[in-house]
Amino acid sequence: MDFLPIFMKMRGAPALVVGGGDVALRKARLLHEAGCRLTIVAPECHPELAEWIASGGVRQLARGFSPNDIAGQRLVIAATDDEAVNAQVSALCMAQNIPVNVVDNPRLCSFIMPSIIDRSPVIVAISSSGGLPVLARWLRTQIEALLPAGLARLGRFGQEVRPRLKTAMPDANQRRGFWERLLASPWAEQMMNGDEARARADFDRALAEHNAPPVGAVYLVGGGPGNPDLLTFRALRLMQQADVVLYDNLVAPEIVELTRRDADRIYVGKRASQHTLPQEDINSLLVRLAKEGKRVVRLKGGDPFMFGRGGEEIETLAEHGIPFEVVPGITSANGAAAYAGIPLTHRDHAQSCVFVTGHRRDGSIDLDWAAITRPQQTVVIYMGVSTAPALCAALIEHGKAADTPAAVVERATTRAQRVLTGTLTTLPGLIAEHQIQSPALIIVGDVVKLAGTLAWFDGAGRVG
Secondary structure, three states: OOOOOOOOOOOOOEEEEEOOOHHHHHHHHHHHHOOOEEEEEOOOOOHHHHHHHHHOOOEEEOOOOOHHHHOOOOEEEEOOOOHHHHHHHHHHHHHOOOOEEEOOOHHHOOOOOOEEEEEOOEEEEEOOOOOOHHHHHHHHHHHHOOOOOOHHHHHHHHHHHHHHHHHHOOOHHHHHHHHHHHHOOHHHHHHHOOOHHHHHHHHHHHHHOOOOOOOOEEEEEEOEOOOHHHOOHHHHHHHOOOOEEEEOOOOOHHHHOOOOOOOEEEEOOOEOOEOOOOHHHHHHHHHHHHHOOOEEEEEEOEOOOOOOOHHHHHHHHHHOOOOEEEEOOOOHHHHHHHHHOOOOOEOOOEOEEEEEEOOOOOOOOOOOHHHHOOOOEEEEEEOOOOOHHHHHHHHHHOOOOOOOEEEEEEOOOOOOOEEEEEEOOOHHHHHHHOOOOOOEEEEEOHHHHHHHHHOOOOOOOOOO
């Protein structure tokens, strides 16, 4: 981070604005709303500032800036049209460790002013680190539409009951879990919509029952093919509520970073034939964590039920009576095909599509070759990079033409995506030459011919 995002308590604190024009007015307005004891240094002031000064709410020093003006200030903003004065204000404040903002000049700032969404006491601040303020303002308009006005009522109620809640639940983790369960229930809508009497009664009831043994749950969440923008809303919400997250090698690091920062993150491995934890141990860990009352997200690449062994995991959960939910994700096959420009079906090339895995649990290859070598059919092979030579040879042996188009898509949908296209004869050599690694999928069929003309996504590189 270029800047540390913090919220400063400024009510009653001295603050200085150097300048008296339109820009100074905008900054002074924010400081005034925050309750600062505000001083303006400027020979002349904007009419609105002049009104505040006349009413006694703001003090004016009707002259140019003097170095002594920053003495005792908690915060300073330079908003003049004189670059030399702005630079002087910055240098003096930096030397005395006084937070300073020079409008439209991040280089001279020790802090910057964000775009703000005000639902006091809930405040949302958005920053582009001074690089593109217009972007921050644009994001504010997008987020503003998502935040109901009743959020302020919810925030005020939280402030009101905070002491009571701390007395009832001294443990911070317990309080956090209580609020998260409450905010995910209809209670939040009641409070935001103004049904305060019923919301208060429901809160009192929930608080009285808070000592009931916690009930854990497991959520099998599809993380999609790698691009964080392809997560479902449900997946993202659960990821940010989880107490514990179990993830493996097939989940992109950018996806893992979207989980709640204070959640326990447990890496369970799972590369081809190399598991940090055996599947049986993963199943047992899910059960144990849920029985401890934890909300557990088992984060999987693609979709949990598409070669993700989700069925095995929920069988174990069901045997132990653990509540669970499966959150589908965009399958790796769909993501890879779409971002490589390879339609899985096409009226001129393929009327069906079959998904297979490149090896069994023991590493052997045992497929229904007659079924997957039918004409006008696309075959998508998961976990087939390490066995590509044997797979391609077997497909040819069982009737596929040696020049059948074939492609491998590595790290699909991400900026690191690579697409190699060839034939069943040449693909194994391309995989070896370019050192393709998991996660990657192989696509076999005439639809691969379309990649050259239909490819639309330009990642870090495309080979073929």
